[in-house]
Amino acid sequence: MLQPNMLDGQQHQLEMSQNTPESEMAKIRDDEFESKSGSENIEGASGDDQDPNQRPRKKRYHRHTQLQIQEMEAFFKECPHPDDKQRKELSRELGLEPLQVKFWFQNKRTQMKTQHERQENAQLRADNEKLRTENLRYKEALSNASCPNCGGPTAIGEMSFDEHQLRLENARLREEIDRISGIAAKYVGKPLVSYPLMSPSIPPRSLDLGVGNFGAQPGLGVGGGGEMYGAAGDLLRSVSGHSEADKPMIIELAVAAMEELIRMAQLGEPLWVPSLDNATEILSEDEYIRVFPRGIGPKPAAFNTEASRETAVVIMNHINLVEILMDVNQWSSVFSSIVSRAMTLEVLSTGVAGNYNGALQVMTAEFQVPSPLVPTRESYFVRYCKQHAEGTWAVVDVSLDHLRPGPVLRCRRRPSGCLIQEMPNGYSKVTWVEHVEVDDRAVHSIYRGLVSCCLAFGAKRWVATLDRQCERLASVMASNIPAGDIGVITSPDGRKSMLKLAERMVVSFCAGVSASTAHTWTTLSGSGAEDVRVMTRKSIDDPGRPPGIVLSAATSFWLPVPPKKVFDFLRDENSRSEWDILSNGGVVQEMAHIANGRDPGNCVSLLRVNSANSSQSNMLILQESCTDSTGSLVIYAPVDVVAMNVVLNGGDPDYVALLPSGFAILPDGAPVQSGVHCGSLLTVAFQILVDSVPTAKLSLGSVATVNSLIACTVERIKAAVSCEST
Incomplete structure (x- = not known):
């Protein structure tokens, strides 16, 4: 045709x-x-061609x-x-x-x-x-x-x-x-149709829900008494699914948590004090208890407090940011390196006037660090969104664990979230507060410094991830191919398809590293190496993965090298042959390059491995590298040549089968010297198809092969970076 x-x-x-x-x-x-x-x-003569004295032909x-x-x-x-x-x-x-x-x-x-x-x-x-x-x-x-305490009419007085x-x-x-x-x-x-304003004859009323103010003082923060009426009054009528006794409690907690978040975001010293290196702000627990005496109760025994605050300006308007935070799928996708699982259990209020103002959701989520040596943190909480002024929004989470019987509590969220303020040119100023109490005794010793200084789960990591993802989204939406992009990509559609495929690769990698309880991985005991976590999964009828039995192996270790040096070494195609066993000594050439951030390390590449053996076919590798102040990722996956040609021409990337492997590079949490982290925590992870038949039995030989592969890779990296650091 x-x-x-x-x-x-x-x-x-x-x-x-x-x-x-x-x-x-x-x-x-x-x-x-x-x-x-x-x-x-219709076929017939036009009016210009007909004789006016004759009847028009049929x-x-x-x-x-x-x-x-x-x-x-x-x-x-x-x-x-x-x-x-x-x-x-x-x-x-x-x-x-x-x-x-x-x-x-x-x-x-x-x-x-x-x-x-x-x-x-x-x-x-x-x-x-x-x-x-x-x-x-x-x-x-x-x-x-009416008053929810006594059921009678509210007091009449001034408006x-x-x-x-x-x-x-x-x-x-x-x-x-x-x-x-x-x-x-x-x-x-x-x-x-025009509707009049509320009749002025309606007597002005006030409503007192008896909500605790978390130690609020008059005139401080945003909302005050109006917050209680505008939020709690509407939410009380729309809460469903929980028992009648729980409804006022959830609303009370959400509204009070919102007030606490706003004040936590706005107050300075003595509530927040600078750290010794002035790199972060530290919460004064004594001052916190004085300012917010009620809260959600005292800290459980053996729990540690992690509280941090971070502010940044990101390339996204405030409306889109609110939508990402209130849509569980978008939220877990944007923060895939932090959120291993998320689910909205119940929507108690959808908000008013077609937006998320007043939206209230009961959620459960699991938070991760990309390493098998740090346990995931599960949290059951309510999320509340509120517009406080034109162009100013806030989204707050607070734990609801006291309403849900379950396993022993390991982590609870005190009011945490962000204040979003509209900026010129479609930017937004984000102030993020992360405040949790957690039992972190199961964290491996080499990661305790990173966790205790709030770089693992703290506000700095959330904001840095958001900033990087906003840059990435801006790159995806670019209508023209930027000058920094090179290689075989010749159309905007091909560029978008390749970025979409790389995004799925990153999400899949993060899901297979931390051994989240949400995913279908099964951890194998007695896999032959104590420091390597081996998991297995059967892939059936999944167009994004090859069918069969997939093994995922991950290990973490410390390197006496700054994170940036490790990142630059692993992402460079010229040094790939020093650690990548799959390249088998071949020459690696970058065929396509898509820049998706300010840092030159933030990019998506298509690599071709030209085999040293002429009898072997060349291999294509899709790779994404990304970095920010809290950590870096280098993730790659072999891709089929035919399928990749479809993607480069703008085709649907969802049916390209991927098994991603790669690295997560984090600072070790030790004191920074001259603004530079001295040591790194490196996680190496592989996903390998060991049998193309999903019903086949997993052999011990396959596990041994994967263990050998990861051990060999680790030794090569240690040897290479040690030579560079000397």
Whole structure:
């Protein structure tokens, strides 16, 4: 079939009268399409060619054949606006006149536009009804407010700050309804609906939920009493799934946690004091207990406190950031190196006015460090999102472990989260607070320094990861190929497909390193090497992985070399032959390079290993390297040449089978000297297909082979970096 030329296509539009009502236009379009497109074509003399004294000849209809319709439908999907050359070639292939082809495409475009407008009209009507419901709910909230303690009416007095905030919100909703109604009226002829503000005759009320203020003082923080009414009042009516006794408790905890987070983000000394090297801020526990005496109770025995705060400006607008944090799939994907598993158990409130303002979710998540020597941390918490001012949002988590019977508590989250403030040019200022109490006695000794200084799970790592991922997302969305990109990628679609494939590779790698309980890995006991964790998984009907039995082996160790040197050595294709057994001494050449961050180490590469043995075929390797102030990753996977060609041409990368291996490089947590970390913690991990039959039994020889492979790689790396450091 003829391939359409998308670059030379021209826009063709039907000229319609501007004075024709929209409903009449839709009817005209439908009539035209019935007579001219799809199944029939009109042939007859035009008005200019007819004798005005004669009656116009009856128009003859020529029905298009099924083959002609199919060919034009297929062409339309690729190019709705063919140019003259394409129309002539298509008419010649189908045995039609160019004018017939032109009319068919014009009418087809008109039909598609009409269908799209009808769908939009239906959506507008639904949105309009939703806003009406929200508006009426706010009216009812003020008229029916009652005290949850005694069940009686609330006290009548002067208009409270709470009611004032609700009135402002109601006015904003009314404006939104009027705007949407106006749009709907334009398309469907529905009269403009306008809702009045709440009647001034409604006596002003106040609402006291008896919520603890976590030691708040009047005039400090954001929200205050208004926070209690605007948040708790709405949330109480929308909480479901938990027992009636739990509902007020969850709301009370969420609202009070929000107030604590805002104050933790805003206060300075003496609550936060600088560390000895001025690199981080340290929480004064005595001051914290004085300022927030109630909280979620005293710290359990044998638990350590990890509290940190970090601020940065990231390349993403505040609305998109809020959406990422409140969508569990996006959140766990963006923070895949930290979040090994996440699930929303219950949505207690979706928020108001179509956004996440007031959204409340009960969640469970598991947090990880990319090493088998650091146990994952499981947390059961409520997440609450609130808009505090125009362009200012906050998202807070706080543990709900006291509501869920379960295993022995190992970690609980005191109010943690972030304050997001809108900045010019689509940027956002993020202040992140991470505050947990944890039993970390199971952490391996070489990682205790990293964990205790809050670089493993602290705010600095969350913010650094977010900043790097925002840069990566900006790179994915780039419409033109930047000058820094080189190699065989020639189109934006190919670039996006390759970045998407690399993202899946990174997520898969992180999932197979820390042995999270969420994944389908099974840890093997007695695998032959005490310092290597070996896991197995059966891959069946997974288009993203080759079918069969997959082994994952990971080990971590300390190196007396700064993390940056280790990172630069492992990501450099010129030094790959010094540690990569698979390259087998071949020459490694970079075929494609995609820069996706400010640091030159943040990039995605396609490597070709030219085998030293001419009888062996060359191998392609997809690699992503990424680094920030808290750690680095170098992840790679062999890829099929045919499948990679599809990706480079913009094809779907989801069906490319990958088994990623690679490295996680972290600082050792020792005191920084002259601004540089002196030692590194390196995790080496492999995923290997040991049998292509998923039902086969795992042999001990396969485990021994994997152990030998990882041990040999570790020794090569130690030898190479030791030579460089001397």
